Amino acid sequence: MTSAEKAKSEPLIDLQRLVVSVRRRRRLWLATALLGLIAGGLVAMFLPSPPTAVAQILVIHPDDSPTDSGTLMRTDVAVLQTTKIANEALKKLNSTQAPEEFLKDYEGLGLTNNVLQLTVKGKSKDEALARAQAISDAFITEYIARNQAAAAATQKALLDQRNQAQNELTTIESGIVTEEAKGRNANPAQLERFYSRRAELNSKISDYDGRAQEAGIGTPKVAAGTQIVDAPRILPRSLLKTLATDAGIGLALGLLAGLALAAVTSVVKDRPVLRREISRHLGASVIAQLPKPPRFLRASRAAARRKRVAATLVRAVRKEGGSVSVLDLGARTVTAALAVDMARELAEKGPVSLVDDLPKANLRELAGDGPIQVLDRGDAPSAGKERRIGVGSIEPGTAWTDLEFLGEEAILVVRTGHANTEWLHTVARQLADRRIPILGVVVVDPDPRDHTDGTLWDGLHTALRGRGSALPEPLPVPARPVARARPVVPERMPMPERKVVPERVARPAPKPVEMFPDEDAPVRRLSRVAPVETDAERTVERVLEPPREKKSARRRPPTPYKRPEDHDNADQPTKRFSPVSPDNAEAL
Structure with missing residues (x-):
């Protein structure tokens, strides 16, 4: 299916996206439900129903x-x-x-x-x-x-x-x-x-x-x-019952209002939350995802997962002495920490430097004292086999012409639900105009129930094709001279060797079998039985004998149908045959 056909077949409102957007805005509708509950309780307490x-x-x-x-x-x-x-x-x-x-x-x-x-x-x-x-x-x-x-x-x-x-x-x-x-x-x-x-x-x-x-x-x-x-x-009135009734009504109304508000805002703002949508609008495949950075607990687990993603990204950057940029869109903290982890992975193989162009990121504090050198955007370019990782932002207000100095290739770190569809299209178009291929997209804070495919199978600016355009073309291989073909002479088939057929030894004639022991009755003799030939003997005889001409088989003329009136004995009664006995056996 082409991109035009996909665009035509897309529904006006994607229900999966709507459900995910409403679930991501659970703070909104939970807050409205809580406000409705409190408002209902206050109404029951301070505005009681009249007698x-x-x-x-x-x-x-x-x-x-x-x-x-x-x-x-x-x-x-x-x-x-x-x-x-x-x-x-x-x-x-x-x-x-x-x-x-x-x-x-x-x-x-x-x-x-x-x-x-x-x-x-x-x-x-x-x-x-x-x-x-x-x-x-x-x-x-x-x-x-x-x-x-x-x-x-x-x-x-x-x-x-x-x-x-x-x-x-x-x-x-x-x-x-x-x-x-x-x-x-x-x-x-x-x-x-x-x-x-x-x-x-x-x-x-x-x-x-x-x-x-x-x-x-x-x-x-x-x-x-x-x-x-x-x-x-x-009528008797119970304050507790009235309070529970009014609070329940307020809770239901607040929850419905919050859900409606979340659904309307998700449709109006048009912010992609699925990996499938993010990859389609940016024109690059999703190669990794990271959870939302924890505030209090599970910090070590998040750090270990971020290091695994950094190792995956380092394996994707294979060009020695090249530069790659890590661009942030809504996840500044995760982007800075991921860039530092990538630099530490690359520092084990050679010199690495970080170009800090991400505001409020504190890359120097995150890098610490080590082999990683943190530079500013206007520092001298890299020399030799030094690898550089540029850390920047693609938020609204970004200087697009400065992205060329951060890296030849780009890795986008995008937070789901942060930017709308129009801005994602702007980012993809600006990077394509600067001829900066996108290696892939790292999605931050995805929906845990999002099982959509974030891989693109068509398009010229996907990760693998973008990287392939930056690699040098292979040298042409000289063609080998082709030798002249010799005429093919058909080989003669060897004649089969003639085998010596042993002479046949005449077997003694079998003793005739008498049908009836009576001496006066004539004896009927049986014919001699021919010797049994093996398959090898039949094959040799078939080879030695000349081919025989096929004789046309004679067809017997059809027997004319004779009507009953043509027979002489048609009017005679049918005779019953007597059983076979030694006296009438000869007649049979």
């Missing part, structure tokens, strides 16, 4: 049925949280608070189809209890009045229907009187119709009267049953 009163109301529905799914109770809860109920409760409390603001201090919950729970908050316990009682009374009063109003409306409608029927009955009575006054001229059919209609109207009027009386009674069951079954009381 809360609870009351339960039994609501009797006139149209209640066992198949109700809670619709009536949800309607009651919605009515409870209206400004009408809030206004009536405020009037009983003699409060000037706005009903809209008062609605935020209480809420209703339907426990069952007929039990309503009311939760009210107040500045004090007495105020919470008073509010709960006022709201409960206002709701019960409004509920009973609403049912009574519905009953009164039903009674009025029934009475109106009765009055209409009464008026119609009066008209029917007058028609009956008029028709009866005619005497013999009265229409019997008309009278019959008037009588039936009068009876129907009388029935309706009596029905309307009864239903109107029942509606006038109202809903005494609703009025008597709707009441407060659990008087307002203050």
